Amino acid sequence: MSIDTSKVATSNSSAAVAKKPGRAGVVANWADERLGLGTAMKKNLRKVFPDHWSFMLGEIALWSFVVLLLSGVFLTLWFNPSMGEIHYEGSYDQLRGVAMSESMASTLDISFDVRGGLLMRQMHHWAAMLFIASMMIHLLRVFFTGAHRKPREMNWVIGCLLLILGTLEGFTGYSLPDDLLSGTGVRAADGFMKSIPVVGTYMSFFLFGGEFPGDSIIPRLYTIHILLIPGLLLALIAAHMLLLVYHKHTQWPGPGRTEQNVVGFPMLPVYAAKAGGFFFIVFGVCALMGGLMTINPVWKYGPYDPTKVTAGSQPDWYMGWPDGALRIMPGWESEFWGTTWSWNVFLPIIVLPGLMFTILLLLPFLEAWVTGDKREHHLLQRPRNAPTRTALMVSLMTFYGLMWAAGGNDIIAIKLHLSINQITYFMRAAVFIGPLIAFMITRRWCISLQRQDNEKLLHGYETGVIMRSPEGGYSERHLPIDTAKAYALTARDRDEASYVAVSTGDRDPNGLAAPAGRGSKLRGRLQTLWFADNIQKPTAAELEEAHHHAEHEAHGELEGVSADGHQFDGHHAVEGETLRGDH
């Protein structure tokens, strides 16, 4: 066997030399040799994220937080968090000469005498509204798709903490200008604290440095707003995202997607571009809203004065639902040992939010306890495939939404020409009945959708082609759905596989006497309810039989031509297809 040596170099007159690195390469190399970035980046720049619009909701929160940091720094340059009294002498005519705190005056200066100040103020405020709103829709997405399950429970907890800290950050922020509306809010907060039995008054005096309003509350809120809570938020956001990287992102089931892999695009260049671009979009939306839509026109509210109040005194939207609870609460009070216990304030505004927040924090743990599911989950569930969970969140949302509406009862009354009293009476019942109805409807709705999925798997999709038999009977033709879709629909567990049955009686599933305490009895009952009436996906045998049936039907197809246009039903590749009329 001869070797062709004609292509082999006959001399080695010149040694192989590395090409001279480009300028970027030089810089990168310099940095890598000193910081060791290459090793860290190598992996993370290639990190894969799955693609779906709903995975970008948390990103809105992240980017609006960046907008908050940027615009917030701008505002601190001119804001003066002092309750010292001065007479306003700025550009706004209607308040010139009026006595107000320096914080209010500097807010007016930012609005009217600092270039770009009003835009920054409004951007900051709109971004704050969007920050909390996007955290909430992100939370809903996570829960509805089952992304809170093991191993992501702690990230759920961190997310909940971010939500409550964001809410507090918002409250401390909109209280700073010391205008009539925010002052009313601070006064209300003082009242809420004082409604706490025994310690309330002490807490209020501690926070305000004496009786309300004193002159330390604004500087204290300022420190909390620009130092304490932002620091905590930053730390928790970092932890949230580190855990996201550590756990890897969840993905929708589909061909090639398993619990062990992530199918998607790499960080660089795809997600760097998509996420970076999304930042500019969020920034742009905040800037447009700040530039075009008035928010918190403090100059119209005027400085805070305890003798004044304005109709439509509501908190920002995220504090609206406890305000609604407060508005519809009957005026219950008791007297014990010469002290007044204001249940009418304490229950709706201290106990209820605390209770709701605890429920929110515990949701993943409660679900895991009921189902007994201790497996890791990286594939998402469609909301319909966990009917009870979906219904539970919808009923919580209904409760929230009704309370929220109750918080705007006066605006609803004037805009819809209703009686504010009737709205109150309606809401008192609706906040209890509404969530129950929502639970039942959602649950049955999900189960119906499961049933429809099974129909599609077993009998195919409805083509819209109507067939007439020789006897004159009509029927609609069904065609099998394509394999990828069928795979995605069947890529879910049967319920039997997804929980560890708890004994409800004397025997556990293995026939052994169960160590049944009261807890496990309750747990068993809840477990039965949790999975009751769910529709299971068809078995392999059922699918097989359905396919045979479909084939059989296809062979026995009637002669003839189906009506034109049905080929464009969205279930087929339509390359080269035309309407017959085009020939």
Added chain:
Amino acid sequence: MRLLNRSAGRLSRHRRGPLAGVVLLLLGLVLTGSLYAAFAPAQATSAESDIEQVEKGRELFLVGCAFCHGQNGEGILTQRGDTQLGPPLAGVGAAAVDFQVGTGRMPMAQPGQQAPDKAPVYSQDEIDALGAFVASLGPGPAVPDEEEYSIEGLSADEREEAIVRGGQIFLTNCTACHNFNGGGGAMPRGGYAPSLHDTDPKYIYEALLTGPQQMPNFSNGNLPPEEKRDVIAYLESLRETPEYGGFGLGGLGPVSEGLFAWLVGIGGLVGFAVWIAAHSTRSTKKKGQAA
């Protein structure tokens, strides 16, 4: 002198002419008549027309108002006797009539929690006649003159002070129901404080003076006329001030702001998220290839 003498001579030549007496008589009558017209006490004629106006008002009242307010404005109780079909009107004054009828609140289209403002039914002359009739039932506040609620006559500095003072009075006394922007607010049992955005200054003044429906009465003892004027000046200044922050979103406070944050902000951003996710890495889709 000569000229004068000559003309005097010319006049005196006709002194004894046959028409002299008639001309003199005519001159005297014209002069007396015009002097009387110029200097006659005005009351004499307006008293005459006042009576006519009251009579005209009474006739209008009997047709349009007496059904609820009674033929002599004494008010009518409902059948159960616990509420008024229409309240007695003695002492409410022409200002109340001008406000209620002028803004279309009266006559009411139907009984209800509150009479809404609508297109007025009567002309201003008829409203004045009705006012004159109701004022004749008992002494009450009269329709204000324009100088009472206008700051036109003040200097620039005084005007600015009036506006600032009016703003503080407005925030102290009015915003609790009418909201910081004068946009209106809810009152118990379906009542409401109406929006003041387009209300005529005269009607604001009259409303302050007479306290219509659920509104408290800000008598001149409580709120002197100048302070009423200042409140009106502040509200007018708000109308002239541009919306510095952009669209006002209804001027209703945080509820409408929250609504826009969700609909425009979150709605728009979720739309963008869908758009971004819908675009895969390929810039152009090749034929026959799924996205």
